[in-house]
Amino acid sequence: MNIYAHRGNSGFFPENTMYAFEKSLDLDIYGIELDVQKTKDGVLVVLHDETLGRIFDGKGSIKKLTFDELREANLNDEKLKDKTNCKIPTLEEVLELIAPTDLNLNIEIKNNKVKYKDIEKDIVNLIKKYKMENKVLISSFNHKSLKIVSKLNSKIKTAYLVGPSTFKYRNLKKVLKICKDCKCTCIHPSYDVVNKEFVDEAHKKGLLVQVYTVNSITIMKKLIKLKVDGVFTNYPKIIKTIVND
Template identity: 50%
Template sequence: MKIFAHRGLSGFYPENTMLAFKKCLDLDIYGIELDVQKSKDNHLVVIHDEKVDRTFNGSGYVKDMTLDELKSLNSSFKNYEENIDCKVPTLREVLLLFKPTNFIINIEIKNNKIKYKNIEEDVVNLVKELNMEKRVLISSFRMKTLKKLKKICPKIKRAYLLSEKFYKYRLKSLIFSRVTKNKSYSINPNYTIVDNKFIKKCHNRDMKVLCYRVNNIEDYKKLLKIKADGIFTDFPNIMSDDIFK
């Protein structure tokens, strides 16, 4: 099963920081996952929330801060407040860190709440500049974003993020038909909605199933048994097939 470090080694270090990503370099895993938004001065920055309040010692929206202002913030994670590797990183910094490796980087475009102008083009242009098209999987909760990515650069793999709430209240057949039409590489669902039937539907459409956010070994074992293709976890150093040995 493919193991992705969710926001880096975030079970032990401040999420989406260079420290959390550097701690993954020596792990025997498939890849890492991160979230991308845009600063006020149009830089691609790696941070999950639309506001900095939860993870840093500041307040306000990412979109309203320049890169310098974001970089001036310290982590709110205890004992890491002064760590220089626990600042808001740019997407370029993270990609350059992993470029010499074999890691696959899952870039989640965070534009389901704030519609960042041209964020799809900016991400693709950076990936192409670094010649990392084959090393990247770009995911989004927005089908419009996946359609745009397909048009801009069809050879970069795309993944459709699927929440439990959305799956429950929307037409399931419509979801599968749209993702299939988009020729997405994978569906990345909340693990709680995944069962044998879900896996078979995806595999019959030549799509992988990469489940988020799996932090419990029993859930990992269940997903492995029904042949899910991968997981995103905060504890990639713990979740592995070795737990069966």
Template identity: 50%
Template sequence: MNIFAHRGLSAYYPENTMLAFSKCLDLNIYGIEFDVQKSKDNQLVIIHDEKVDRTYKASGYVKNFTLKELQSLDPVMKGYENREDCKIPTLEEVLTLFKPTDFVINIELKNSKVKYKNLEKDVIKLIKKFKMEKRVILSSFCLKSIIKCNKINSKIETSYLVDKLTYTLRLKTKIFSKIKRYNCSAIHPSFELINKDFVKKAHRKNLKINSYTVDDLEIFQELTNLKVDGIFTNYPNIFPSILD
């Protein structure tokens, strides 16, 4: 079972910040997961929500802030105000941090609600600059985005994110064949979708299964027994010891 730190060590520190990421450096885990969007001045920034409201002391869409404005914001988590390592980081900063490590980097392209121009192209360009093509998985809830990524650079692994609604609308049995046809190497489903049948169908298509967001011990044990390939968790410091 591969353990990915979901937005860094996000159960304890402001999510998707350099602090949350740096706290993972000494953990015995497989990889890191985070989300990328674009600022008003076309910079690649790491933040999950399309709006800053939930995680930072401001209001509005990420796309309406410049990088300088975004990096002036303080996180809402108490005790972490006025810290440089708790500002919204750029993709370049995060790749620089993890370049010397062996971690696999899962980058979620946040382009389902806001259509960022050239998001895929610019992310892949930076990955190539860092020579990290073999260590990155690009994931998205937007299948068109995954198709774009595979056309731009087929050497970088891609994965389709699936929630309960998407899985139902795409007729369950056909979704595995469809995403395999678009050269995905994995499927990233919500844990509530996973059962023996799901695992059998995905693995039959040689699709790895990395499930989000697993913070419950019983669910973790169920997924382990079902031979799920990996999980995204806010507690990457805990689950590796359970595996051991």
């Protein structure tokens, strides 16, 4: 089973920082997951929230701040705020770290709420620069972005993210059709929407089912019985022990 360190080894280290990614390198797992947005001056940065305040100090939206302004933000953690590897990283910095390793990388494009012009093109070009087409999977709740990625570079695999809100508008059949239309390799559902029908129908369509965000041993055991193909977790070392039992 594919185990991804969700936002790095984020159960023990600050999410989406180089510190959390560095602490994932020796975990003997399949890959690392992270979130990407774009600054006012066009830099691809790794951050989950569309605004500052929760993890890092400061105010303002990522889209309206320059990279230098974002880099000045400190962690809301007095013990770690001065560490150089606890600043907001660029996607390029992470690719430089991961490229020499055997780890795969799941890049989530965070554009379901805020739109970033040409973010797909910029990400694809950077992946190509580091020759990581075969090591990267791009995911998004925005299926239009996945279509763009596939058109830009068919070598890069894509995954459609599915949460509870998705099923307010689309049933499983419609969701699987979107995956087909976008030429997705995977579907990434929230753990609370996964059941036997979901996994079986996705597998019939040739899709890998990789589930987020799995931090419970009880849920992990359920997913193993359902024969999912991968999970995203804040505690990759702990979840790996369950898989290996």
